[in-house]
């Protein structure tokens with residue numbers, strides 16, 4: 001079976017990507033398991049950052065690599081935190097601080113104006129010079145809650161309301177989140193592109 005490096009250090013993403021990629025015909029290994037350090041994400045768009053991360057892992061390992069770049073896009077904040085979602089409050093990956101900053105920025109903003117979406121782009125590079133990377137995206141539309149709800153998921157999930165179900169993303173069962181989320185949609189598209 002062909003090995004595929006997952007070019008991410010985010011445990012929440014890994015937990016969601018693994019079952020989504022099951023049966024896609026790859027033997028999955030994380031970049032951490034192969035000793036690959038995080039790439040510098042200095043792109044201005046999600047897709048640029050996903051390419052940077054996938055290429056970094058490809059170059060370091062000589063294996064095909066899949067990267068996920070994702071984030072939260074809040075309309076009332078002009079699209080912030082966007083590509084800076086992981087370090088919105090400063091430190092990389094401090095979800096509690098990121099949520100606190102987000103709720104502060106939206107203080108006093110009425111419910112109807114708290115629209116947001118999660119965005120995910122997946123890039124699969126079959127080798128470092130792959131001129132035709134596979135690129136798949138997904139969006140999950142909802143609203144930012146006034147406070148945290150639920151204990152599941154990761155990142156901004158406790159403050160993201162799925163308006164269709166009335167549940168916060170952190171109140172979804174993992175398999176249900178994977179069916180409707182930005183990442184779930186991107187994987188479904190990627191699997192179409194792979195013919196898997």
Ligand SMILES: O=P(O)(O)OP(=O)(O)OP(=O)(O)OC[C@H]1O[C@@H](n2cnc3c(O)ncnc32)[C@H](O)[C@@H]1O
Nearest residue numbers: 008009010068069070071072085086154155156157
């Ligand atoms: O770059 P890698 O190593 O993949 O891990 P990361 O956490 O830095 O990931 P990103 O650069 O793509 O930043 C995306 C951030 O957006 C948030 N995010 C993405 N998908 C999410 C989801 O499904 N639920 C909640 N928050 C999410 C989360 O805070 C992530 O840290």
Ligand SMILES: [Mg+2]
Nearest residue numbers: 010041069086
């Ligand atoms: Mg990152």
